[in-house]
Amino acid sequence: MIAKLSEAYGRFIAALALFGCLMLLVMMLIIVTDVALRNFAFSGGPQGIGWSNEVSEFILYGVTLCVSPWLLRQGQHIRVDIVLQAIPAKLAWGLEWVGDLLGLACCLIMTFYGVQATWASYTANSLNIKTLVTPEWWSLFPLPFVFTLLSLEMLFRMHRLWLAERGPRNDAVSAA
Numbered sequence: 001m002i003a004k005l006s007e008a009y010g011r012f013i014a015a016l017a018l019f020g021c022l023m024l025l026v027m028m029l030i031i032v033t034d035v036a037l038r039n040f041a042f043s044g045g046p047q048g049i050g051w052s053n054e055v056s057e058f059i060l061y062g063v064t065l066c067v068s069p070w071l072l073r074q075g076q077h078i079r080v081d082i083v084l085q086a087i088p089a090k091l092a093w094g095l096e097w098v099g100d101l102l103g104l105a106c107c108l109i110m111t112f113y114g115v116q117a118t119w120a121s122y123t124a125n126s127l128n129i130k131t132l133v134t135p136e137w138w139s140l141f142p143l144p145f146v147f148t149l150l151s152l153e154m155l156f157r158m159h160r161l162w163l164a165e166r167g168p169r170n171d172a173v174s175a176a
Helices: 002-039 052-074 082-086 089-124 136-140 142-163
Strands: 127-129 133-135
Touching: 002 052, 002 142, 052 142, 082 089, 089 136, 089 142, 127 136, 133 136, 136 142
Parallel strands: none
Antiparallel strands: 127 133
């Protein structure tokens, strides 16, 4: 049962990562169009896209959030494992548990505070005022969603760790 859930979840976060890649493509097209419009002046045409920097910043933020659960699943997140490779396997396995439990706790805390911040922004009708004027909660809403996904992945990681050989994980190992 857990294996099937994990597999379905893996497909979902892979699709989310693909969406992040598509967002990166859109950002690139916006930037290229903005640069082209600024450098190749068309008579009576726009001299760039005024909102391109702001939208590109938001897209970059969105890409980071979209791919982070997938990167965690792939073991491609930032990880210092040189000590884990040097100590006895059972101790390393125990430290993997400590890391996963701390990661889960951090993700749950970020989910909790992300929900609070999003709700507070929504109820206060807070605005981001730059080139574009947007409700602030639009930029806060993805945080609790993504940290919930990261929390789920931490649980699946712990399940895989429990079933694995007693030793450090072998994904994304920096020392052999």
